């Protein structure tokens with residue numbers, strides 16, 4: 459009964475809010491003379507729909523025939539006078555506009571990272587990459603399984619480390635050790651120590667010799683995964699039966715430009731080229747997104763690019779592929795390019811101390827335990843085609859930590 463009343467009450471409040479919004483828009487039409495005269499009759503745009511979300515009110519406006527859309531666009535100031543600065547009037551066709559009124563402007567404010575707020579959003583993904591808040595207050599996140607390999611670029615202080623911390627922390631909180639393993643290469647030797655002793659994190663290092671041996675072992679691992687796909691006649695690890703599905707692997711390299719080693723670069727390129735189907739993904743971050751650093755094929759495999767502030771618009775266009783990064787002014791304001799287009803995002807602020815306190819409860823008591831090898835029993839089908847209930851347990855694959 460109580461729930462029912464609460465529901466009724468919230469619907470009533472929503473109704474009042476929508477009505478007030480509609481009346482204020484009509485007042486704006488009159489004040490700004492957003493109207494058209496047919497003989498003696500004055501007509502205004504029609505409000506065809508009012509929408510309400512957590513941080514945003516929106517109204518779809520339709521113009522009657524003969525109404526010049528330029529006249530409406532020119533008069534958007536009248537909405538600012540009524541609703542404040544956080545207003546956007548977007549033209550979607552010759553006769554339709556959408557008016558957005560946001561309760562916050564995420565690009566002017568600091569948003570603090572809160573896992574609980576994003577939990578329901580990211581749980582729908584196999585490998586969630588949470589980036590931040592869009593101009594209209596919605597979340598921007600995506601599934602790395604569908605859009606593999608990520609490049610984060612931007613000048614010093616643009617917010618790359620904060621974004622990486624947000625991505626890593628979200629992945630660690632949402633995926634268990636049986637679902638995810640991380641390899642973390644910290645060429646700046648700055649902060650990946652944060653993730654030591656966490657079960658999903660297999661290695662944290664900046665030593666090139668260790669990176670090479672990791673990459674070689676990962677290549678072997680990918681070979682085994684390829685065999686598995688072939689035997690089960692599937693094209694992605696996600697299509698394997700749950701009980702034998704290997705964990706996703708993510709490789710993080712902070713300040714990728716400092717690697718400066720042809721062999722490592724070539725190995726990375728090979729891993730990025732074939733990693734998608736095998737559940738192995740690369741996340742690179744760099745201050746220097748130049749053509750020299752990201753030459754050739756590797757760039758092509760980085761499906762998603764997120765760019766922060768940069769001095770040079772050419773780099774933003776050619777390398778990050780996110781036009782306009784040179785116009786960004788605040789740390790944490792980024793442009794993200796996915797297969798669906800470019801979007802402005804504000805990354806939530808997650809300071810080192812905050813991340814430390816979030817992750818501390820998940821850490822193993824000492825490094826010795828953390829370094830213990832993790833074994834997964836993979837039942838392989840025999841070479842002959844057999845039904846899944848005749849799966850033969852024939853092989854043990856070890857995901858070693860390569861230290």
Ligand SMILES: Nc1ncnc2c1ncn2[C@@H]1O[C@H](COP(=O)(O)OP(=O)(O)OP(=O)(O)O)[C@@H](O)[C@H]1O
Pocket residue numbers: 568569612613614615616617618619620621745789790791804805806807808
């Ligand atoms: N999303 C954010 N919200 C608010 N402030 C931010 C955000 N991101 C970064 N900052 C501010 O900018 C500072 C620098 O951010 P960060 O260390 O992430 O930059 P960076 O791009 O990694 O720089 P560098 O390449 O020099 O390491 C932070 O200490 C913080 O004060």
